[in-house]
Amino acid sequence: MPVRFRANAPAVVSEVIDGEAVIMNLVTGKYISATGVAATLWQWLERGVSDEDASAALAAHFSLEPDAVRTAIAAAVTVALGEQLLVEETSTVDMVPDRSLLPTQWSTPEFTVYSDMSDLLLLDPIHDVGEQGWPSPRAA
Amino acid sequence: MSTVDGTVSVVLIVRDGARYLAEALESIVGGGVRPHEVLVIDGGSSDDSASIARMTPGVTVHAQRSTGIAHAYNEGVAMATGEFVAFCSHDDRWRSGKLAAQVAHLRATPAADGTVTAVQHVLHGDVPPAGFRVELLERAVPGFIMETLLMRRAAMARVGRFDPALATSNDTDWFARARDLGVRIDLLDTPFVDKRVHGSNTSLGDASLNAQLLLTLRRSIARKRAAGH
Numbered sequence: 149m150p151v152r153f154r155a156n157a158p159a160v161v162s163e164v165i166d167g168e169a170v171i172m173n174l175v176t177g178k179y180i181s182a183t184g185v186a187a188t189l190w191q192w193l194e195r196g197v198s199d200e201d202a203s204a205a206l207a208a209h210f211s212l213e214p215d216a217v218r219t220a221i222a223a224a225v226t227v228a229l230g231e232q233l234l235v236e237e238t239s240t241v242d243m244v245p246d247r248s249l250l251p252t253q254w255s256t257p258e259f260t261v262y263s264d265m266s267d268l269l270l271l272d273p274i275h276d277v278g279e280q281g282w283p284s285p286r287a288a
Numbered sequence: 289m290s291t292v293d294g295t296v297s298v299v300l301i302v303r304d305g306a307r308y309l310a311e312a313l314e315s316i317v318g319g320g321v322r323p324h325e326v327l328v329i330d331g332g333s334s335d336d337s338a339s340i341a342r343m344t345p346g347v348t349v350h351a352q353r354s355t356g357i358a359h360a361y362n363e364g365v366a367m368a369t370g371e372f373v374a375f376c377s378h379d380d381r382w383r384s385g386k387l388a389a390q391v392a393h394l395r396a397t398p399a400a401d402g403t404v405t406a407v408q409h410v411l412h413g414d415v416p417p418a419g420f421r422v423e424l425l426e427r428a429v430p431g432f433i434m435e436t437l438l439m440r441r442a443a444m445a446r447v448g449r450f451d452p453a454l455a456t457s458n459d460t461d462w463f464a465r466a467r468d469l470g471v472r473i474d475l476l477d478t479p480f481v482d483k484r485v486h487g488s489n490t491s492l493g494d495a496s497l498n499a500q501l502l503l504t505l506r507r508s509i510a511r512k513r514a515a516g517h
Contacts, residue, residue, distance in 0.1 A: 161498045161502065162502070163499060163502045163503075165502070165503065165506045168506065168509075170502045170503075170505050170506045170509065172498070172501060172502055172505060174498075179505045179509075181506075181509045260509075262505075262508075262509065262512075264467065265460075265463075265464060265467070265505070265508070267430045267432050268432045268460050268463055268464070269460075269501070270421075270429075271424070271429070271431070271432065271433060272457075272460070272497065272501060273418075273419035273420050273421065273497065274419055274421060
């Protein structure tokens with residue numbers, strides 16, 4: 149059964165900077181780096197691409213064994229859910245993986261979690277995400 | 289008024305802060321230890337901020353030559369002559385004993401480069417501003433913010449200037465750089481700063497704050513990666 153997700157806004161905000169997805173959880177104070185395939189996976193998942201569609205697209209593009217890719221994706225998703233970066237989406241609308249985001253080389257997707265700045269980040273305000281994907285102050 | 293074992297320069301940045309400035313300055317100069325100097329960097333206030341500051345004994349007012357918070361801090365630090373440098377905002381308030389406790393800690397702890405203290409957020413008005421974490425009002429929390437910071441001036445130079453490209457997260461970037469450099473900033477558990485929460489707080493009104501924080505974090509990740517961490 150395919151599972152779709154969305155970013156856990158407004159606690160979680162992210163941006164792709166020079167190909168690296170930087171993800172910040174303002175509730176836990178942790179921040180996450182995703183490079184290579186992980187950056188692609190993050191962008192697909194937060195846009196509603198299902199885990200199965202992501203796995204299939206990656207396996208096909210890199211000519212890899214589908215089960216191995218599925219296992220790797222599942223491991224990355226487990227980390228993302230554990231860090232409360234994603235929440236399951238109830239929508240059943242199929243989102244097609246944007247292949248322009250694919251990196252040139254396969255690498256096992258890993259979300260690297262940092263917690264060394266939680267005491268700084270937990271002092272910052274939490275903003276909602278506006279329609280353009282940019283943070284905007286929550287309505288009073 | 290007691291003395292402290294060392295000289296402390298206090299940098300206070302202000303722009304149109306007449307409403308709270310006198311209270312902030314009184315908390316600095318009347319906090320039990322008189323600083324060596326209080327440098328008010330005025331970012332072109334159109335209200336009475338500059339004249340209010342000039343009326344406070346021991347305070348000098350300097351018109352900011354550039355614009356923005358980061359430049360204001362940088363100008364203040366460049367002017368500072370004390371062995372230690374501390375900071376305050378025009379709308380916040382130090383509690384008595386702050387400087388004495390922080391300087392005493394650094395005297396007793398040569399390995400420490402600076403200290404911060406706990407901070408108590410205080411709501412000004414009836415309703416918390418949009419985006420503010422109301423749980424911060426319930427208890428004092430570790431305050432890795434400029435208003436609690438007291439640094440050895442030499443250690444400040446090691447970390448470098450506040451980045452003016454980061455309009456409202458330049459302080460977070462500075463703390464992150466300090467941490468990545470191994471600069472040691474100890475936390476004192478006593479809440480020595482009351483931080484006023486109101487609708488005009490700079491970070492609360494800046495919709496680009498999260499983008500700036502993400503850039504700050506990305507820089508820190510790159511530094512860690514370069515250092516092999």
